[in-house]
Amino acid sequence: MEHKFQHTPTPQEVADLQLRELDSLCVNESELQHPWWHNLKYSAWGILFGIVFVKAEIISWFRIQEMFRFESFHMYGVIGTAVFVGLISVQLIKRFNVKTVHGEVVHIPNKEFNKGNIYGALIFGLGWAITGACPGPLFAQVGAGFSVVLITFLSAVAGTYVYGLFRDKLPH
Amino acid sequence: MLETLKQPWPWYVAGALIGLTVPYLLLVGNKTFGISSSLRHVCAACMPGDIKFFKYDWKKEIWNLFFVGGIAVGAFIGAQFLSDPDPIVLAESTQEYLATKGITDTAQLLPSEIFSWDRLFSLRGFIFIVLGGFMVGFGTRYGGGCTSGHAIMGLSSLQWPSLVATVMFMIGGIVMTWTILPFLLTL
Numbered sequence: 001m002e003h004k005f006q007h008t009p010t011p012q013e014v015a016d017l018q019l020r021e022l023d024s025l026c027v028n029e030s031e032l033q034h035p036w037w038h039n040l041k042y043s044a045w046g047i048l049f050g051i052v053f054v055k056a057e058i059i060s061w062f063r064i065q066e067m068f069r070f071e072s073f074h075m076y077g078v079i080g081t082a083v084f085v086g087l088i089s090v091q092l093i094k095r096f097n098v099k100t101v102h103g104e105v106v107h108i109p110n111k112e113f114n115k116g117n118i119y120g121a122l123i124f125g126l127g128w129a130i131t132g133a134c135p136g137p138l139f140a141q142v143g144a145g146f147s148v149v150l151i152t153f154l155s156a157v158a159g160t161y162v163y164g165l166f167r168d169k170l171p172h
Numbered sequence: 173m174l175e176t177l178k179q180p181w182p183w184y185v186a187g188a189l190i191g192l193t194v195p196y197l198l199l200v201g202n203k204t205f206g207i208s209s210s211l212r213h214v215c216a217a218c219m220p221g222d223i224k225f226f227k228y229d230w231k232k233e234i235w236n237l238f239f240v241g242g243i244a245v246g247a248f249i250g251a252q253f254l255s256d257p258d259p260i261v262l263a264e265s266t267q268e269y270l271a272t273k274g275i276t277d278t279a280q281l282l283p284s285e286i287f288s289w290d291r292l293f294s295l296r297g298f299i300f301i302v303l304g305g306f307m308v309g310f311g312t313r314y315g316g317g318c319t320s321g322h323a324i325m326g327l328s329s330l331q332w333p334s335l336v337a338t339v340m341f342m343i344g345g346i347v348m349t350w351t352i353l354p355f356l357l358t359l
Contacts, residue, residue, distance in 0.1 A: 053247055068350075118336060148289050154305070
């Protein structure tokens with residue numbers, strides 16, 4: 001999961017990056033500085049995403065039941081299409097060396113395997129079938145007006161916190 | 173047009189839009205798609221304590237919180253202005269099975285028999301709402317990602333640890349659904 005800094009990083013910067021990279025696919029280290037409102041472009045896509053979640057019933061507990069009971073193709077179709085489109089996009093970006101809108105080289109960190117990918121993912125799967133929601137749909141369910149899911153969300157934050165607390169004692 | 177949008181959207185439209193999130197985030201700001209990280213950033217922002225795992229500069233990842241905030245807003249818009257008045261069309265076999273467990277209210281996206289404030293303080297409510305959420309939060313972080321980070325972003329960029337994780341959480345979901353959940357639903 002190495003990241004090539006374009007400037008000489010300070011030891012603090014390197015340490016902070018390594019810490020954020022820990023067990024996460026989702027680290028971002030663009031070196032550009034932008035005013036805060038640049039983040040609204042992520043909100044904008046999030047809004048579209050949330051509408052899709054509701055309108056394709058992806059946030060429905062029932063749809064997740066159907067999926068795990070193999071009684072509907074719907075969710076497999078959604079996830080399969082998403083992976084297909086994502087895969088083609090990443091391949092095109094790599095093949096043609098497409099730069100970001102700010103001209104940066106696109107960087108996708110490599111994920112290193114650890115045993116958490118087995119044990120942790122299994123625990124997540126067990127929980128997913130109960131709640132009928134992975135983390136994304138939790139936000140969407142709250143937004144769609146299911147206020148009790150706020151409790152599920154807070155429990156999920158608590159679960160993440162407890163993981164951080166006991167991280168050193170867990171097999172990785 | 174609006175009438176069409178109010179119908180449930182087909183899987184290929186939803187899948188394509190979700191898949192396009194990957195190049196959108198990469199090309200707009202060199203970000204990799206992943207939602208469960210937001211839970212970690214919430215911990216880092218609100219209660220890092222003395223835990224090394226949460227002591228990092230969360231503001232560098234704040235785009236992720238803007239993104240999930242957008243998801244909540246979008247879901248609000250979808251539910252308020254584009255909602256389909258008809259109940260969700262379920263596979264008949266799923267519907268019959270759930271009816272044997274007393275779950276018959278399919279008027280909304282979540283069954284009111286389980287997910288409501290009244291039920292929160294019952295044993296079943298506690299397991300589905302509190303314990304389930306805890307397992308999702310703990311498991312995704314321990315597993316290094318969720319459906320978005322592993323199944324979509326990870327598989328899209330051909331990372332084999334993500335394939336392992338995806339297979340494992342699908343197994344977890346299937347095992348729960350076929351072995352333990354039938355009992356939990358009767359509580």
